[in-house]
Amino acid sequence: MTIKNSAVVGILGLFFAVLPALAHHAFVAQYDASKSTTLSGVVTKVEWTNPHARFYVDVKDKSGAVTNWNLELASPNALRRLGWTRDILKVGDQVSVFVAPAKDGAKMANARTVTLADGRKMVAGVAAEQGGVQ
Amino acid sequence: MREDRVCSSVRSALFVVAVLTFSAALAFGQGQQGQPEPAGVNPAGGGVPMRSLERLKAKSAGPAPRAADGKPDLSGLWGPEPRFMGDISNALKPGEKLPLQPWAVKVSRERLSKDDPEANCLPAGIPRQTPFPFKIIQTPKLVVILIEGNMHTYRQVFVDGSTHPKDLDPTWFGDSRGKWEGDTLVVDTIGFNDKFWFDGIGHPHTEKLHIVERYRRPDAAHLDYEVTIDDPGAYTRPFTMYGQSPLLQNAEIMEYFCNENNQDVAHVIGKGRPAKE
Numbered sequence: 001m002t003i004k005n006s007a008v009v010g011i012l013g014l015f016f017a018v019l020p021a022l023a024h025h026a027f028v029a030q031y032d033a034s035k036s037t038t039l040s041g042v043v044t045k046v047e048w049t050n051p052h053a054r055f056y057v058d059v060k061d062k063s064g065a066v067t068n069w070n071l072e073l074a075s076p077n078a079l080r081r082l083g084w085t086r087d088i089l090k091v092g093d094q095v096s097v098f099v100a101p102a103k104d105g106a107k108m109a110n111a112r113t114v115t116l117a118d119g120r121k122m123v124a125g126v127a128a129e130q131g132g133v134q
Numbered sequence: 135m136r137e138d139r140v141c142s143s144v145r146s147a148l149f150v151v152a153v154l155t156f157s158a159a160l161a162f163g164q165g166q167q168g169q170p171e172p173a174g175v176n177p178a179g180g181g182v183p184m185r186s187l188e189r190l191k192a193k194s195a196g197p198a199p200r201a202a203d204g205k206p207d208l209s210g211l212w213g214p215e216p217r218f219m220g221d222i223s224n225a226l227k228p229g230e231k232l233p234l235q236p237w238a239v240k241v242s243r244e245r246l247s248k249d250d251p252e253a254n255c256l257p258a259g260i261p262r263q264t265p266f267p268f269k270i271i272q273t274p275k276l277v278v279i280l281i282e283g284n285m286h287t288y289r290q291v292f293v294d295g296s297t298h299p300k301d302l303d304p305t306w307f308g309d310s311r312g313k314w315e316g317d318t319l320v321v322d323t324i325g326f327n328d329k330f331w332f333d334g335i336g337h338p339h340t341e342k343l344h345i346v347e348r349y350r351r352p353d354a355a356h357l358d359y360e361v362t363i364d365d366p367g368a369y370t371r372p373f374t375m376y377g378q379s380p381l382l383q384n385a386e387i388m389e390y391f392c393n394e395n396n397q398d399v400a401h402v403i404g405k406g407r408p409a410k411e
Contacts, residue, residue, distance in 0.1 A: 026220075026406035028335050029247030030398060051255070051284070070397070074272035077266065077282065077388035078183035081190065104403050 030111045039094040039109070045074040048086040050075050055089050055111075057097065059124055069127055071111040084122065093117045140311050158323040183265035183283075187213050191355075192381040201272060206317045206351045209272045211385055213264035215377035218263040218361075220334045220406070225361070225375035227260075238338050245257040245336030248402040251329055255392035257306040258287075259330030259377065260289075260323060261343055261361040268379075269387050270357075277312060277319065283390040292319050298324055304341050306330055321347040340367030354383045 027033075041059035053073040058066050073079060076086070091097070096118045099109035114122040191213065200206040223232055234242070243376045252258050258281075266283035275294040281287045293312040302309050302325030309325040324345040343365040355370035357379040364372040 026247040026250070026253070026402070026404070029402045029404035029406055047395055051392040051394075051396055051398070052390050054395070054397070072398075073391060074182040074186070075266075075283070077390055078186040081186035081385070084180070102401050104401050106401055108397075108401055122323065 001130065014042060027100075027110070030102060032103045033100045036098065036112070038098050038099045039071075041069070041094070043089055043091055043093045043095055044068060045091065046086075046089050048076050050077075052085075057095060067107055069099075070106075070108040071099060072109065073111050073114075083110055088116065089114070147261060154397070183230065184214070184216060187265075187382060187385075190382040190385045192383045193355075195353040195355040201274070203271075203274050205274075205314055205319075207268045208277070208319060208349055208351055208357060209273055210357075211267050211269050211381035211382045211387065212357050213267055213382050214232065214263045214265050214383055215379055216263075216265070218261050218333070218375070218377055222261065222333045222337055225377055226373065227376070230373070232337065233349055234337070235368055235370055238368040241338045242336045245338075245405065246402075247334070247404060247406040248399050250331055250334065250336065250406060252331065252334070253402065254398055255285055255396050257287050257330060257331075258284055259306050259326070260308070261377075262330065262348075263377075264331055266390060267382055267385070267387060277321075280387055282387050283392065285392045286390060291319075293319070298322075304328070308343075308345070315348075317350060319349040321345075321349065323347070326352070336406060338368050339363075339365045342367040357381070 026092050037056060039059050041057040041095055044058050045056040047054040053076050055068050055073070057071060059069055060066050073084075077111070096115040097109075097111050098113040102108040116122060119120050153283070162384060164369045183318070199207045201209075203308045215225070221384070226232065228289070247253060252264065258264055264282075264284040266281075268282060269280040271280070271365060275292070276291055277291040279289040287307075289307050291310040291312040293314070295313075296311060297311050298311055303330065304327035305325060306327060306329065308323040310321050310323040312319050312321045314320070323345045326339070326345075328340050328343075332339060332341075342362070345364070346362045348360045348362075352358055359377050359379075360374055361377070362372055363369065399411070
């Protein structure tokens with residue numbers, strides 16, 4: 001990703017940080033967009049379910065300790081309409097995910113953008129017009 | 135060349151953000167000018183699912199089709215109206231406020247998002263919408279509304295001249311009877327329970343709720359509606375809200391059973407409105 005592409009994502013990220021509503025529950029009541037960060041790791045499980053598709057990622061910190069994060073996507077119907085397919089994320093894939101973490105401290109977060117092992121950047125929201133793939 | 139396009143994208147994104155942020159700031163500002171009930175949530179609610187429908191919107195707008203009986207045909211797959219999601223105040227005429235009774239102001243300020251029936255996979259009721267499409271199937275004597283989410287459900291509107299049954303049990307969608315006034319389908323609904331919230335921030339109602347919806351199809355690609363709420367148990371006077379749904383093409387209702395894997399509620403700790411309020 002180029003620096004300028006990063007800028008576009010960052011700028012749009014700033015906007016979505018003030019959007020309070022999510023599909024099925026109030027975003028502001030569950031996630032803290034002001035603490036958004038990037039998590040990198042290996043996919044351990046994928047749940048293509050309602051009300052949210054989820055995937056789980058083992059993230060290793062500097063000391064080598066591994067934490068399994070539960071990452072929330074949109075619902076499968078919305079993802080499908082954005083151009084996602086259920087096999088885009090596979091167990092064992094190395095991914096990098098821009099997330100807004102849960103307010104309650106759980107190892108749970110809302111995934112905003114997902115960079116796949118092959119370098120494709122899946123934007124769950126801002127790239128709807130491009131079919132969800134950048 | 136590519137660099138130019140990227141720079142242009144950055145400028146466009148900045149402009150869009152500036153406009154939207156300014157709009158949001160205005161909306162929040164309006165909610166802080168001494169009125170008892172703050173205008174809460176940015177009308178651009180619905181997030182990702184709403185954006186997933188953008189490219190499905192019908193482009194051309196010819197005249198509204200007519201059914202065999204000469205009535206306008208409201209049948210079609212319609213996109214949701216974000217003004218009926220986070221905060222129904224957004225669906226009022228500009229400058230209007232919800233005429234909440236004092237207890238209703240208190241309730242909507244105190245309600246926690248974890249208790250939202252919609253977040254718990256229960257029906258949204260009326261007039262609340264979710265960021266998923268709905269499908270209208272119109273026949274001469276019965277109009278059926280198939281609702282994709284937050285849970286799969288349906289409404290039946292009887293347009294056969296019948297009236298509401300007496301002694302209705304209170305339900306999530308009540309009992310709906312429709313009639314045509316010219317090209318407008320007028321739907322009268324009573325028999326509601328008091329369990330659902332009008333929106334994500336928890337505007338309440340009581341079993342005294344009476345709703346009149348007026349649906350029109352001004353052209354092939356749009357469905358306009360007015361929703362008049364009369365609930366003397368929670369509001370000081372009737373009030374009317376306005377919405378429009380876009381026709382969606384090359385798409386269908388998709389399956390959505392919310393209680394399949396609902397992990398959220400256990401982690402929802404705040405209110406469905408921005409923390410500043």
